[in-house]
Amino acid sequence: MKSILIITKRELHSFFDSLIAYIMLVLFLGFSGFFTWLQGSDVFLINQATLRPFFSIAYWTLFFFIPALTMRLIAEEKKSGTIELLLTKAISDRQVVIGKFLSTLTLILIALLLTLPYVITVSSIGNLDTGEVICGYLGLLMMSATYISIGLYSSSITSNQIVAFLISLFIGLFFHIIFDVLKSSATGFIGDLFNMLSLNTHFESISRGVVDSKDIVYFLSLITLGLFLTEVSLSKRKTNG
């Protein structure tokens, strides 16, 4: 556990030292603020004490930002060769993967915490449903964790960061929107299948305010799968060099 946190701490430092973290936070808060308060179906337009507008915009901004955050996690180390030193230290491949995963998740957590002023503001001007808010943030966190693990996997199968970014986006696209679109055009079992696979379904389900075990299982399964595949991908070096 200690080794995992050592990796997490270093990656987090690296995010901030390289300014990626600051840029991402500014962009994220900028978009969120703009579309929650000023434009589109913002709080004042729909005239309800709800943070739905924020959750809707964050659903998309996080989808694009997370591949950009995860693209360098392993790909850069493969390209520079530092992966060789990292994996020969007294740490397991699994601890490296989880450490890097947690570092990005922490960054997202920081981003979400920085939107707490929204909560305070809305609750001061109206009757805010706290249950809905908590579930909304939980949905965003689960979604983020899922895309981080997909992004981490994409980063582990290439040494080119751009390729990692694109693959991550490509895979994410299916879960984010394609399955959702397909579920309406298909009927019966296939339709149900797409519905179950679509991240949107589960995100909406949680955001509505009820945490169904079906949704938690969905997210945890995808997260575990992504991390497991990343570990497998790292271990492939042992045979191929």
Place this chain on the structure above:
Amino acid sequence: MDIRIEKLTKKYGYQKAVDNISFSVKTGEIVGFLGPNGAGKTTTMKIITNYLNCEEGDVFIGGKSIKNDSEEIKKHIGYLPESNPLYNDMPVIDYLEFCAALQGIEKNYIPTRVREMIKVCGINTEKHKKIGELSKGFRQRVGLAQAMIHDPAILILDEPTTGLDPNQIVEIRRLIRELGKEKTVILSTHILSEVEATCDRILIINNGSIVADGTAESLRKQAKGNEVLTVRIEDGDTDSIARTLKAISTIDAVDFTDRSKNRFEIQSSPGCSSKREIFNVCVKNSWVLTEMTASETKLEDIFRELTLN
């Protein structure tokens, strides 16, 4: 801690990078790994450090197999890869602290170890800089520092002096010799003089197989060690001297290296030494022997002979 390699084989696809090699390194020994590029040195090192798997065979470190106890074993190995990969955006101190923590050093003890490494590797003036700002020599020292920071019993150094200037090379070699007093060291290099200067034993690898294993002296003895002497004989006619020398039974060939100065290169028959015969012949003919030097078979020649097929 000793290292024992047993029947190690590793293939990249159909190509055998390491072909059934076996050797051992005793505790406190410094072994030099020599070989042409592509011979399998780096692959072998990557297998010892458990970065790569082997198809057949095993590596035993301190008696434990790398296949079963790799987590435990890695704590005792310090590795400096060929390319010396470092995190360019990290300051030197932060990086060394990170490495120390990863290797399981007690949190309170880390600053002491980092300070010790900075002192031993001579990077005091650069310690606050980001690694990307350092020159090659200092990067190499940082690489060595991270390999040693957890005081491992075993050091695996892949071409540790590549690209360093002559002064830095002397420094690093001195450092390795110091470390080698207590640690078990395997270092690979192309510089034959370095192997002689630093290592207790030499291993030559070619095409994935070990072609030589021994000290520099034993390798020289094994090689076609015909005695070669450079002599200068004065007070005599050049050609008659040459004729007389050729007549000596133990001498195979006499060549002129400098006719005007009566300098000859004399090759003796295998297993014979002609020094006494030459001296006696000079005494008999009243010639003056002003120079007699033995040429050692150069390691370069031994290397070439073993690796050029």
